[in-house]
Amino acid sequence: GVESFAHGDAFRLVDVPGVPRDVLLTTSRELFEHGLGAEDRRRLHFATYGDPVFEKLLDYMLQPYEAVLAAWQTRKPLSALQLGGQRWATTDDLLESELPEGGEIKLVARAQRLPGRQDDRVGRQQKVMLDAAAANLAEQKLKPTPDTPNNQIAELDRFRGDVSQRHGQRVHLKFDAPDRNGMLALKDTLLWPVREKAVGLQVDADPLLLSATRDVIYRQLGDMKKDSRTGHEVARRLRESAASMS
Structure with a gap:
C-alpha cells in the first residue's frame, strides 16, 4: 500500500x-x-x-503472467482493472471493494495509445547514463588492486557522505556515452539532465544519483570473481554494458 x-x-x-x-x-x-x-x-x-x-x-512483474506481460510490452495506458464484471479505475476504489471470487483479471486500456517508443528511448538512455557514470566513479574511487566488494565500495561511500554534507548536495560528474548525440537529444527528459562539455558529458550528481551508481557498482562487484574486482575492470565491464544498450 x-x-x-x-x-x-x-x-x-x-x-x-x-x-x-x-x-x-x-x-x-x-x-x-x-x-x-x-x-x-x-x-x-x-x-x-x-x-x-x-x-x-x-522482474517480478514481468514473470509470464500473460495479461501483465502484454500490457508491459505494448505500453498501453490503462483506464481500469476488470474482474467478474466489476471495474475499478483507481487504487482507492480497488482497496475499498470486496473482490469477487474467481474469474479472469482484465486490464482495460484507454482508447488513446501513448507512444511507447519514446519511453523506451528515454529508459535506455537513462540506463546508459547510469552505467557510464558508474564506470567513471569506479575508476576514480575503487582500488586498482582486487579486494572484497565491501572494501572496494568503502571509498565511494565516504565520497557520497561528503557530498551529502556540501551546500547544494551536488558534484559535477563527467562521463561519456557510446551514442553521445542520442543522449543529448533526450537530455531534458532524463531523471538527471546532462550537458555537453569539451570532452564528454557532465551531470550534476545529487545524493540520489550517487546512490544509484553506487548500487550499480556494488552489484557489478558481486558478479565478479575476487581476483578481478579492481576499479579498472569494473569500469571496463560497465562501459561494455553501456555500449550494449546503445
Missing part, C-alpha cells in the same frame, strides 16, 4: 521475491533525500533503473 510522509509518498512492497518486507519504494526525490524520519528504520529505495529493489520488482 501507499504511505504518506512529510516530504512525499512511498509504496510499501509486500511479497516481492528477494525484497524484505521492511522496504519502501518512492518516486519522490524530496522524500528520498530527506528520508523517512529518525525513528523509522525501514529502508527507502528510489524507483529508477539501477536500483536493485526496483529491478527486482520489474
Whole structure:
C-alpha cells in the first residue's frame, strides 16, 4: 500500500521475491533525500533503473503472467482493472471493494495509445547514463588492486557522505556515452539532465544519483570473481554494458 510522509509518498512492497518486507519504494526525490524520519528504520529505495529493489520488482512483474506481460510490452495506458464484471479505475476504489471470487483479471486500456517508443528511448538512455557514470566513479574511487566488494565500495561511500554534507548536495560528474548525440537529444527528459562539455558529458550528481551508481557498482562487484574486482575492470565491464544498450 501507499504511505504518506512529510516530504512525499512511498509504496510499501509486500511479497516481492528477494525484497524484505521492511522496504519502501518512492518516486519522490524530496522524500528520498530527506528520508523517512529518525525513528523509522525501514529502508527507502528510489524507483529508477539501477536500483536493485526496483529491478527486482520489474522482474517480478514481468514473470509470464500473460495479461501483465502484454500490457508491459505494448505500453498501453490503462483506464481500469476488470474482474467478474466489476471495474475499478483507481487504487482507492480497488482497496475499498470486496473482490469477487474467481474469474479472469482484465486490464482495460484507454482508447488513446501513448507512444511507447519514446519511453523506451528515454529508459535506455537513462540506463546508459547510469552505467557510464558508474564506470567513471569506479575508476576514480575503487582500488586498482582486487579486494572484497565491501572494501572496494568503502571509498565511494565516504565520497557520497561528503557530498551529502556540501551546500547544494551536488558534484559535477563527467562521463561519456557510446551514442553521445542520442543522449543529448533526450537530455531534458532524463531523471538527471546532462550537458555537453569539451570532452564528454557532465551531470550534476545529487545524493540520489550517487546512490544509484553506487548500487550499480556494488552489484557489478558481486558478479565478479575476487581476483578481478579492481576499479579498472569494473569500469571496463560497465562501459561494455553501456555500449550494449546503445
